[in-house]
Amino acid sequence: MFDKKKTESWEQDVIEKLAFDAVVEKRRSRRWGIFFKFLFFLYLVVLLALWFPDKFDSAELGKLGDEKHTALVELNGVIAHKESASADNVVTGLRDAFEDKKTKGVILRINSPGGSPVQSSYINKEITRLREKYPKIPLYAVVSDMCASGGYYVAAAADKIYVNESSIVGSIGVRMGSFGFVEAMEDLGVERRLMTAGEHKAIGDPFSPMAEDEKAYLQKLLDQLHEEFISVIKAGRGDRLAQDQDLFNGLFWAGKESIELGLADELGSAGSVARDVIGAEDLVDFTYKERSLERLFERLGAGAAQMLGKISGINATPRM
Numbered sequence: 001m002f003d004k005k006k007t008e009s010w011e012q013d014v015i016e017k018l019a020f021d022a023v024v025e026k027r028r029s030r031r032w033g034i035f036f037k038f039l040f041f042l043y044l045v046v047l048l049a050l051w052f053p054d055k056f057d058s059a060e061l062g063k064l065g066d067e068k069h070t071a072l073v074e075l076n077g078v079i080a081h082k083e084s085a086s087a088d089n090v091v092t093g094l095r096d097a098f099e100d101k102k103t104k105g106v107i108l109r110i111n112s113p114g115g116s117p118v119q120s121s122y123i124n125k126e127i128t129r130l131r132e133k134y135p136k137i138p139l140y141a142v143v144s145d146m147c148a149s150g151g152y153y154v155a156a157a158a159d160k161i162y163v164n165e166s167s168i169v170g171s172i173g174v175r176m177g178s179f180g181f182v183e184a185m186e187d188l189g190v191e192r193r194l195m196t197a198g199e200h201k202a203i204g205d206p207f208s209p210m211a212e213d214e215k216a217y218l219q220k221l222l223d224q225l226h227e228e229f230i231s232v233i234k235a236g237r238g239d240r241l242a243q244d245q246d247l248f249n250g251l252f253w254a255g256k257e258s259i260e261l262g263l264a265d266e267l268g269s270a271g272s273v274a275r276d277v278i279g280a281e282d283l284v285d286f287t288y289k290e291r292s293l294e295r296l297f298e299r300l301g302a303g304a305a306q307m308l309g310k311i312s313g314i315n316a317t318p319r320m
Contacts, residue, residue, distance in 0.1 A: 067102070067280075067282065068102050068103070068104040068280045069102055069103065069104065069280050069282040069283065069284045070103075070104060070105050070106070070107055070273075070274035070278045070280045070281070070282065070283050070284070071096075071097030071098075071100060071103040071105070071106045071107070071283075071284055071286045072097075072106075072107050072109060072270060072274075072283045072284065072285050072286065072287070073090065073093040073094050073097055073106065073107070073108050073109070073285075073286050073287050074093075074109050074111075074285070074287040075090050075108060075109065075110045075111070075112055075123075075151070075154065076111050076112065077111075077112060078112065078113065078114070078115040079112055079114060079115030079116055079119045079120050079123070079150045079151065079154070080115045080116045080119055081116065081119060083115075085112060085115070085119075086119060087118075087119040087120075087122035087123050087126075089288040090108075090123050090154075090288070091122065091123060091126045092288040093286045093287045093288040094106065094108070094123075094126060094127065094130060094139075094286075095126075095130065096286045096288075097286040098130045098133070098134045098137055100284075100286070103137060103284075104137070104278055104279065104280040105137060105138045105139070105140065105274070105277070105278030105279075105280060106137060106138070106139040106140070107139075107140050107141075107142050107270050107273055107274060107278075107283070108127070108139060108140070108141050108142070108154070108155070108158060109141075109142045109143075109144060109270050110141055110142070110143050110144070110147045110151050110154065110155055111143070111144040111145050111146055111147075111151075112146060112148070112150065112151030112154075113146055113148050113149065113151065113171075114148050114149025114150035114151050114152075114153075114171065115149075115150045115151075116150065117150065117153070117174065117225055117228075117229070119150070120150035120151075120153040120154055121153070121232070123154045123157075124153055124156065124157045124232060124236075125157075127139060127154070127157035127158065128157050131157075131159070138159045138160075138278065139157075139158050139159055140158055140160050140161070140162060140273050140277065140278075141154070141155035141158035141160070141161045141162070142161075142162045142163075142268065142269060142270045142273055143155070143161065143162065143163040143164065143167040143169060143255070143264070144164065144167065145166075145167065145168065146167065146168045146169075147161075147163070147167065147168070147169050148168060148169070148170060148171035148252055149171040149172070149173065152169065152170060152171070152172060152233070152263070153229060153232060153233070156232060156233045156235075156236030156237055157236050158236075160265040160266070160277075161263070161264040161265050162264065162265065162266055162267065162268035162269070162272075162273055163258060163259065163264040163266075163267060163268075164255050164267065164269065165254065165255045165256055165267060166254060166255060167254065167255040167258070167264075168252050168253075168254065169252060169253055169254075169255065169258035169263050169264055170247075170252035170253050170258060170263055171250055171251070171252040172229060172230065172233060172247065172248045172249075172250065173226060173248070173249065173250030174222045174225045174226045174229060175222075176204075176218060176222060178204055178206050179206045180206055180209075180210070181206055181207050182207065182208065182209050192207045192208060194207070194208060200214060200217070203217070203218070204218065226248075229248075230248050233248070237262060237263070240262040240265070241261070241262040241263070242260070242261045242262045244261055247261060247263075255267065270283065271283070
């Protein structure tokens with residue numbers, strides 16, 4: 001016989017179970033929705049950090065405090081266009097450091113063997129301009145492993161230069177390098193076919209003999225660059241330089257001897273200069289950091305250009 005009460009109870013249980021399952025499913029969907037929204041937010045933060053690293057570095061975070069800090073700008077590696085130590089990158093970091101209202105002093109920490117005379121000159125002149133514009137903010141160069149040639153060209157503009165006992169300092173000179181394959185080509189029976197419009201257009205070509213007048217011309221060019229280098233060092237260091245005839249002949253010295261020669265002022269590190277000289281122990285990094293993807297594509301393009309250059313000849317650009 002049909003039991004109406006049991007039927008109604010069964011239907012009610014089914015309805016309650018369906019309702020409960022619907023609530024559970026809704027809660028599960030909401031949790032997954034929150035999870036995926038969090039992942040998407042994290043993804044956006046990572047993208048922003050990659051594309052705008054200067055907004056997420058310690059310099060930006062350091063501005064949140066009220067205390068004065070010491071601004072740090074790194075100059076690492078060869079000073080050249082498209083390199084991390086290019087004038088554009090270093091100057092950008094220096095400007096940001098000086099313009100920050102909480103900066104009490106600036107440290108330019110250098111570890112460089114040198115590089116382009118032009119790029120080095122750009123940085124030197126910008127340091128001079130910034131020091132004149134912000135006379136109350138000192139700029140000190142701190143040398144880590146090496147401050148040679150173009151690196152020293154930059155450092156000479158600082159208020160003072162601090163070194164380690166084992167730092168290598170100096171190499172005030174200019175060089176231009178190439179190779180000569182003329183005799184090797186003759187031994188191999190290879191004929192050089194080169195056409196130019198302009199008598200000296202192929203000056204320095206490694207597969208052609210170098211004429212004496214061309215050699216004299218290149219030496220004159222190097223001497224001019226060297227004289228400019230020397231004048232910049234004398235303007236920056238003044239009477240601190242020792243009267244030593246070997247000072248500008250391309251030699252380099254360890255830290256303590258560089259102090260004796262007047263190329264540097266005292267022993268010190270970035271930490272000790274910030275603490276004992278500037279009086280603001282907290283270091284905030286203002287070093288310009290390029291966008292990672294942009295840097296990758298630029299390097300790929302530069303690599304292709306260098307390969308084409310190597311195919312056509314040898315680079316003999318003057319270097320400090």
